[in-house]
Amino acid sequence: MKIFLTAINAKYIHSNLAVYSLRAYAKDYQDQIVIGEYTINNRVDYILEQIYKAKPDVLCFSCYIWNMDYVEELITEYHKLCPEVPIWVGGPEVSYEVETFLAEHPQVTGVMIGEGERTFQQLCKYYVNQTGSLEEIRGIAFRDQDSGKTVFTPAQEPMNMSDIPFCYDHIENFENRIIYYESSRGCPFNCSYCLSSIDKKLRFRDIELVKKELAFFIEKKVPQVKFVDRTFNCRHDHAMEIWRFVKEHDNGITNFHFEISADLLNEEELALIHDMRPGLIQLEIGVQSTNEITIREIHRTMKLELLKDIVRKIQGGENIHEHLDLIAGLPYEDYATFAKSFDEIYALKPNQLQLGFLKVLKGSYMYEHAAEYETVYHAKTPYEVMKTKWLSFDDVLKIKQVEEMLEVYYNSGQFEITMKVMEPLFDSAFAMFQELGVFYEEKGYFGMSHSRIRRAEILLEFMREQKSEDAVLQMLEESLTFDLYYRENCKSRPFWAPSPAEFKEQTRYYCKNGVKSHVEPFHYRFPEKSKKALNEIPTRLKQPVYMLFDYEKRDPLDHQAHVTEVAAASMTEGAENVGKAKLC
Known part of the structure; x- marks a missing residue:
């Protein structure tokens, strides 16, 4: 007897706690239980093939909003191949309007409703030992073979959390x-x-x-x-x-x-x-x-x-x-x-x-x-x-533009400094992301895959169309350069950044560990990490300051490089002028 528990996760890095908890609780039948985990990035045909090759005697699906379309298609296609195999479903996506679900999916034998550990254990006992009846199992609904009506058994009592075995051995x-x-x-x-x-x-x-x-x-x-x-x-x-x-x-x-x-x-x-x-x-x-x-x-x-x-x-x-x-x-x-x-x-x-x-x-x-x-x-x-x-739907679509811009330019953490610099230039943060979203829409940039440096170029393009002053654009160019190196030592240099030849002596002096650090000149002192927002726009400096990005020391919360301000004096003046560090 093989009972196959199928989990289809949103991403590979996710795991499905439910199926592991079910198997752990049904410990007397663990030799008969197999877990198959897939993701919504797998083709349905691939998942179908893997389930078919597993040759289950009972097939179970863990159902959620992110995988239900997959589950429904797999149920339909698998039943065509193996109509004799009972198919059971459980999870929040099928625990409500059960009668309607069973009527729309005649291939399904039954539904496990609510908490599943005890119910699944009893189902395993029913199928493995071939004793008792489905009516004796609490917390399920199934189609009566004679009348075709849906039979509901009494609900399970809520689980004692301490009775659920650890499932990560x-x-x-x-x-x-x-x-x-x-x-x-x-x-x-x-x-x-x-x-x-x-x-x-x-x-x-x-x-x-x-x-x-x-x-x-x-x-x-x-x-x-x-x-x-x-x-x-x-x-x-x-x-x-x-x-x-x-x-x-x-x-x-x-x-x-x-x-x-x-x-x-x-x-x-x-x-x-x-x-x-x-x-x-x-x-x-x-x-x-x-x-x-x-x-x-x-x-x-x-x-x-x-x-x-x-x-x-x-x-x-x-x-x-x-x-x-x-x-x-x-x-x-x-x-x-x-x-x-x-x-x-x-x-x-x-x-x-x-x-x-x-x-x-x-x-x-x-x-x-x-x-x-x-x-x-x-x-x-x-x-x-x-x-x-x-x-309205028009409003929903506008908010979706804000959502995507928020993900790209704020939640990614890749434009931390530039976002702080830009915010005071708009009526509100929402307005900033909304206007940027409209710009993406007009230019046809949505639905395209953009590199991080291309995202930075688009931001500059957007601000130029906002008719920003040259001084503001110069500041944004430098803040974008800062952000690009904040996250990683860029393999390709932004076109607006100065030539590395202009500060090769500083690079040679400070970057002895190669690509694990980078030094860059700036004409602005950008806000320190502890400052959540800018009270005023940074002023342009007459002489550049040099910032050292250390990729071996990263912030434990956002993984940005550790940044210090270093001396711009001649490298022959010695270490006494070096390392007057200031956290950024």
Whole structure:
């Protein structure tokens, strides 16, 4: 007997915690369970071929919005080849409107609804031992063979988190991939766009068990462990125990990612995370909107001014990489109020500002009230909003331009200095990204693959069309040069940069380790990293300053080169004039 668990991930670096958790819980049948992991970048024909060659006796699919189209096609085509093989599906994408799903997919034997560990174990027992009946298995729906009607069995009781076995014993199978880890399930909040709000029974894994498992990741020097807990810090003592443990056992390599509610952080927690190694943890903070009416309507619990204050305090430690999230398409938020939300959160200067679009998920409050909100969304996954009562499709398309420009020029971290220099030249940050997006559209630059240096050239082209003064353009040329070398020692030099022959003596003196460092002259002193925004535009210097980019010393949060200002004096004057370093 072979039971084949199929996972189709969004990227290779991702892993599917669900299928490994299912197999671990069904430990009595592990010899009969095989996991097949693929990505949406694999051709459907390739995945179909691999499943067929595996010769499963039972085929199972883990279903999410990012892979559902693949799953549906694979179900249809595989059933043509092997109609005798039972096909089971589970996951959030099939746990709602089950009867409709089974009617539309007659090839599917049944659906595992909700938490799957115990249900999958019972299915394995049913198929391996060939005893009992499907009616005895809780948490499933299947088609009655005689009547053709859908049979629903009683729901499973919520899992005791400590009863779920650790599923990463063979950590060597996850090399170069993100490890997903779960220390709690459920969420205390009622956010209307999120399925986690449905599970109100908040449960935690035994803290000593969690520590033991985290110690394993630390010992194995796993690069990143991403907690999937929906609001990690909703219980103070649980969060503190875990944060203390990772701090005390820090191996200097492993990074831990947490999704938190910033306005729940207290002073004790802030003091602890401020004392951590830079890069040890990173925090994802959902804001979604700053519009008070919207926040109330989506049932989100958030004190905005407190959240802003906490984010600033987090940043004050200069050791935490933080992401802030916004969602476009929420009720009562039009183009203007979304732009205001964007500018308020952008002003906090997070390491990343993630701009997403509302997904109208089956089973969510937003799905149930779609007609009331006049929400029009894609019929197929990921069910992304196209327009609402407050936001036209034209507005959505404009915000999508902002999203792409934000990703390219801000979230990438590749134009950090130039963004700070450009922002004061526009009415707002949102306006800057919007105008840049319109420029990309007019020039036909969307949908094309651009190198980093080409992105810089486009930015200069855009600013020239903005009729910027020559002095501003000169400053932007230098800031772009700074940004290009900030990230790496460029293989090709930007056309506007001075010839290296002009400062060959400085290069020869300072860059003794070859391509691992670079020296460059600038006529502006650009803002230090600790400064989130510019109060005034830098003034042009009469004599250039020389900046040394050291690629062997990188910032642990954004991996930019370590930069110091070095002496421009004659190299024959000796070391006493050298190394009067200033952090940039």
